[in-house]
Amino acid sequence: MPQTTAIDGTGPVLVRVVSDGTAGMRLQALALAESLQRARPDWKCDEFTITPHPLTRAMPRLAAWLPSMPLYGSTPPGRGTGRETGRATGGLAGGRAGVPGAASLSRRPHAGRYPDIMITCGRRMAGFALAMRRRARADGKPMQIVQLQDPRLPPAMFDALVVPRHDRARGANVLVTTGSLNRLTLDSIKSAMMALPSRWLTTTRHTAVAVMIGGDNRRYRITPEMADGMADRLARFAAGAKATLMIMASRRTPDGLVERLCANLPAGGAMLPQKGEPNVYPGVLGLAQAVIVTSDSVNMASEAAITGKPVLIAPWQSATDTNPSGEAGRIRAFHDHMFAGSHTAPMAGTIPNGSFERLDEMAGLTEELLTLLGR
Numbered sequence: 407m408p409q410t411t412a413i414d415g416t417g418p419v420l421v422r423v424v425s426d427g428t429a430g431m432r433l434q435a436l437a438l439a440e441s442l443q444r445a446r447p448d449w450k451c452d453e454f455t456i457t458p459h460p461l462t463r464a465m466p467r468l469a470a471w472l473p474s475m476p477l478y479g480s481t482p483p484g485r486g487t488g489r490e491t492g493r494a495t496g497g498l499a500g501g502r503a504g505v506p507g508a509a510s511l512s513r514r515p516h517a518g519r520y521p522d523i524m525i526t527c528g529r530r531m532a533g534f535a536l537a538m539r540r541r542a543r544a545d546g547k548p549m550q551i552v553q554l555q556d557p558r559l560p561p562a563m564f565d566a567l568v569v570p571r572h573d574r575a576r577g578a579n580v581l582v583t584t585g586s587l588n589r590l591t592l593d594s595i596k597s598a599m600m601a602l603p604s605r606w607l608t609t610t611r612h613t614a615v616a617v618m619i620g621g622d623n624r625r626y627r628i629t630p631e632m633a634d635g636m637a638d639r640l641a642r643f644a645a646g647a648k649a650t651l652m653i654m655a656s657r658r659t660p661d662g663l664v665e666r667l668c669a670n671l672p673a674g675g676a677m678l679p680q681k682g683e684p685n686v687y688p689g690v691l692g693l694a695q696a697v698i699v700t701s702d703s704v705n706m707a708s709e710a711a712i713t714g715k716p717v718l719i720a721p722w723q724s725a726t727d728t729n730p731s732g733e734a735g736r737i738r739a740f741h742d743h744m745f746a747g748s749h750t751a752p753m754a755g756t757i758p759n760g761s762f763e764r765l766d767e768m769a770g771l772t773e774e775l776l777t778l779l780g781r
């Protein structure tokens with residue numbers, strides 16, 4: 407039977423998301439926590455944002471066995487006023503921004519304040535998770551840790567790893583996904599679409615295509631030449647598909663890029679979010695007949711693929727027949743897997759006629775994880 411109470415018997419199972427506030431990492435961890443709570447509605451969840459200590463980041467193997475390993479570093483400017491912040495709630499299923507309510511996590515948690523399951527994401531958080539579990543177990547709390555993305559450590563050091571197919575980690579406790587984890591569902595997209603301001607609903611009278619724009623990343627910055635090339639591709643697509651483009655910027659989109667991308671479109675050829683509007687992104691996915699995603703974003707491509715609509719990848723860099731995304735390394739491998747699975751296709755001159763396979767891995771992944779954790 408599913409385990410509904412904490413291992414110490416003091417209450418319901420507590421799942422804790424801990425991140426350093428990096429948006430892409432945090433949202434994936436929250437997505438998994440929310441999915442766990444959908445499967446186990448009586449479980450509790452909370453979330454904390456911390457800055458891992460440099461030693462914990464640099465020496466995660468040592469953190470796995472040294473109880474006195476420091477946990478917290480100083481907070482970078484602009485991240486907050488404290489070393490760690492916390493949010494707690496009976497459920498995480500609120501808005502995209504996070505969970506309501508507030509709580510505080512003491513600098514060195516006391517026995518009994520550890521979660522039953524801790525979820526972290528990214529290499530920089532792996533050492534913190536290992537150090538926290540070491541302290542928890544020293545205090546008699548058999549806390550489990552679930553690490554998202556390849557920490558480049560032996561998988562056996564964790565209770566479970568969840569990695570995308572383009573990461574290398576494999577093992578008996580490694581669960582592999584095609585896309586990144588995300589918080590969207592068909593129901594949430596439909597609800598968001600119905601709540602859109604009325605001006606967006608006018609797009610249903612003709613072909614409307616959502617365009618998800620990424621931006622600068624660790625691999626490259628968007629140059630004026632790259633922006634102009636993307637603007638030309640989008641203008642040719644809009645003319646060929648006779649489509650209005652609903653353009654959504656992301657956190658990484660440089661200032662002025664959206665305006666540059668719209669420069670070659672005819673008057674009225676683009677719709678943009680307006681100041682004061684709620685987040686229209688999920689609803690626009692529901693309205694669109696197709697979705698264009700720039701090649702730099704794994705997360706947005708994964709989210710768009712939930713819809714089962716045509717998802718078209720627009721390259722920033724030179725693309726070839728053998729590398730239609732124009733990307734390299736792990737990001738290219740991700741796109742190649744998505745193309746092969748018919749979840750996405752390279753952007754061409756119009757919306758393709760073929761069918762697309764919907765990618766929705768969260769429910770199946772969650773059941774596998776619960777089995778792996780014995781819950």
